[in-house]
Amino acid sequence: xxxxxHQLRAExxxxxxxxxxxxxxxxxxxxxxxxxxxxxxxNVIKGEHVKASSYLLAGMxxxxxxxxxxxxxxxxxxxxxxxxxxxxxxxxxxxxxxxLLGVIVSTVIVYAIEAAALIVLARAAFGIExxxxxxxxxxxxxxxxxxxxxxxxxxxxxxxxxxxxxxxxNAIYLPxxxxxxxxxxxxxxxxxxxxxxxxxxxxxxxxxxxDVVLRNETIWSSWESAVVVAAWxxxxxxxxxxxxRWTAREG
Amino acid sequence: MREAAAAAIAVEGLHKSYGxxxxxxxxxxxxxxxEVFGLLGPNGAGKTTTVEILEGYRRRDAGSVSxxxxxxxRAGRDWRQRIGVVLQSSAMYQxxxxxxxxxxxxxxxxxxxxxxxxxxxxxxAEKRDARVRTLSGxxxxxxxxxxxxxxxxxxxxxxxxxxxxxxxARRAAWEVIRSLRTLGKTILLxxxxxxxxxxxxxxxAVLREGTIVAIGRPAELSGESPPTEIRYRRDGEEVxxxxxxxxxxxxxxxxxxxxxGCELEGLSVRRPTLEEIYxxxxxxxx
Numbered sequence: 356x357x358x359x360x361h362q363l364r365a366e367x368x369x370x371x372x373x374x375x376x377x378x379x380x381x382x383x384x385x386x387x388x389x390x391x392x393x394x395x396x397x398n399v400i401k402g403e404h405v406k407a408s409s410y411l412l413a414g415m416x417x418x419x420x421x422x423x424x425x426x427x428x429x430x431x432x433x434x435x436x437x438x439x440x441x442x443x444x445x446x447x448x449x450x451x452x453x454x455l456l457g458v459i460v461s462t463v464i465v466y467a468i469e470a471a472a473l474i475v476l477a478r479a480a481f482g483i484e485x486x487x488x489x490x491x492x493x494x495x496x497x498x499x500x501x502x503x504x505x506x507x508x509x510x511x512x513x514x515x516x517x518x519x520x521x522x523x524x525n526a527i528y529l530p531x532x533x534x535x536x537x538x539x540x541x542x543x544x545x546x547x548x549x550x551x552x553x554x555x556x557x558x559x560x561x562x563x564x565x566d567v568v569l570r571n572e573t574i575w576s577s578w579e580s581a582v583v584v585a586a587w588x589x590x591x592x593x594x595x596x597x598x599x600r601w602t603a604r605e606g
Numbered sequence: 607m608r609e610a611a612a613a614a615i616a617v618e619g620l621h622k623s624y625g626x627x628x629x630x631x632x633x634x635x636x637x638x639x640x641e642v643f644g645l646l647g648p649n650g651a652g653k654t655t656t657v658e659i660l661e662g663y664r665r666r667d668a669g670s671v672s673x674x675x676x677x678x679x680r681a682g683r684d685w686r687q688r689i690g691v692v693l694q695s696s697a698m699y700q701x702x703x704x705x706x707x708x709x710x711x712x713x714x715x716x717x718x719x720x721x722x723x724x725x726x727x728x729x730x731a732e733k734r735d736a737r738v739r740t741l742s743g744x745x746x747x748x749x750x751x752x753x754x755x756x757x758x759x760x761x762x763x764x765x766x767x768x769x770x771x772x773x774x775a776r777r778a779a780w781e782v783i784r785s786l787r788t789l790g791k792t793i794l795l796x797x798x799x800x801x802x803x804x805x806x807x808x809x810x811a812v813l814r815e816g817t818i819v820a821i822g823r824p825a826e827l828s829g830e831s832p833p834t835e836i837r838y839r840r841d842g843e844e845v846x847x848x849x850x851x852x853x854x855x856x857x858x859x860x861x862x863x864x865x866x867g868c869e870l871e872g873l874s875v876r877r878p879t880l881e882e883i884y885x886x887x888x889x890x891x892x
Binding site for chain 2: 361362368369443445446448449
């Protein structure tokens with residue numbers, strides 16, 4: 356336990372000191388929220404009779420989980436693997452699961468702070484009406500960040516170089532974020548895009564967030580969304596166990 | 607039970623291939639507790655493969671390996687309490703300082719050395735609070751060495767610890783390694799610098815294309831095989847005599863020259879340096 360806390364503390368220090376990482380995964384979703392909300396927050400979503408603002412809040416909670424837990428975590432682990440840090444750590448008595456747990460929990464903490472900031476911002480600056488079930492929110496955030504972290508770790512198995520990691524990760528998560536309706540409602544998409552959106556985990560996570568933050572629903576009453584997110588997380592976990600590597604592939 | 611139970615490291619019939627390439631082709635050696643053992647050889651000779659098998663990173667194809675009585679492939683985390691590793695390339699967190707790195711790694715061990723003492727030992731006291739991103743290559747390498755030491759290991763693996771160092775930094779690193787030796791640590795050092803192996807090691811194994819071509823004390827390696835060269839000029843032509851009996855040959859030559867009343871111009875007698883022996887060994891010449 357103390358080893359875990361020791362590692363977690365180092366991870367937190369590393370995260371906040373890495374300005375690029377902290378900016379793109381933590382601050383950027385907040386900035387984007389402010390920007391998008393200022394531009395079209397007052398629009399009314401077609402067929403839903405709600406302001407776009409509230410849609411955006413759930414969307415940005417989704418964008419945040421994708422950028423911190425999936426993209427940020429994935430890139431960090433690839434860079435550490437390719438530079439040999441993971442190999443170096445593996446030679447110490449620190450149990451590998453403790454190391455990974457430190458990285459993952461650190462990510463969950465970052466995302467929790469980001470989510471709290473988004474919700475406070477929504478309430479204070481944009482006057483978005485919240486009907487939040489707090490326990491369900493906490494459980495939902497935990498489920499989402501762990502599931503996307505598992506997917507991010509799984510992805511590292513397919514990335515072969517540190518230089519390519521940002522490009523590959525961005526090429527995956529930005530379109531996914533868009534398709535899942537983080538920025539605009541997917542109801543306005545052409546049919547074939549809507550079909551793709553219907554299988555993506557982020558679509559369901561955003562739906563779940565909308566339900567528990569804005570509609571007074573619990574994670575149990577929105578269980579379909581929660582189950583889809585969890586299923587993707589489980590798939591990510593299995594792929595991570597198969598594909599995660601501590602050393603760079605030999606040239 | 608084997609006799610050499612005191613060996614800290616024992617390697618027997620070790621083989622390792624990558625695809626069709628045989629990196630290690632049957633090597634044997636033992637390292638006694640408290641010994642500094644040098645694995646010397648050019649790039650691609652199989653040094654790193656051998657060391658990484660001993661560190662538990664790679665699986666061997668054949669042979670037996672024991673480090674502190676355990677098989678590195680199966681040894682657990684407790685075994686790692688007793689092992690220190692310095693890999694060939696430095697890898698550290700860019701945004702942590704020297705002291706933060708040592709504190710972090712010290713925390714992984716049950717009985718670490720005092721991090722400040724280690725910082726002092728590797729000569730980074732002035733850079734104590736500097737982030738890794740601001741350190742020079744040599745300073746990073748010294749931090750690497752410090753991270754390998756901070757767990758106070760019984761066995762330390764050093765894979766090319768001074769590659770890229772300037773001469774002063776190399777000597778400083780040598781001092782650190784010598785001080786570890788006086789503490790009774792067992793050290794396996796790989797290097798392609800001959801003087802480094804000679805300066806630091808109790809024994810050296812010369813590796814070429816995955817096999818050990820010579821093993822022994824540095825003095826023995828240069829003492830045994832190659833012949834002494836006697837050179838002089840006669841009638842303007844250079845004469846080279848290679849012999850294993852330099853005393854007798856030289857005596858005959860000089861006696862003859864005296865008798866004939868002529869001078870052996872440019873007479874020189876030299877034993878090949880360890881470097882030449884090493885080059886001969888690693889290039890496959892005899």
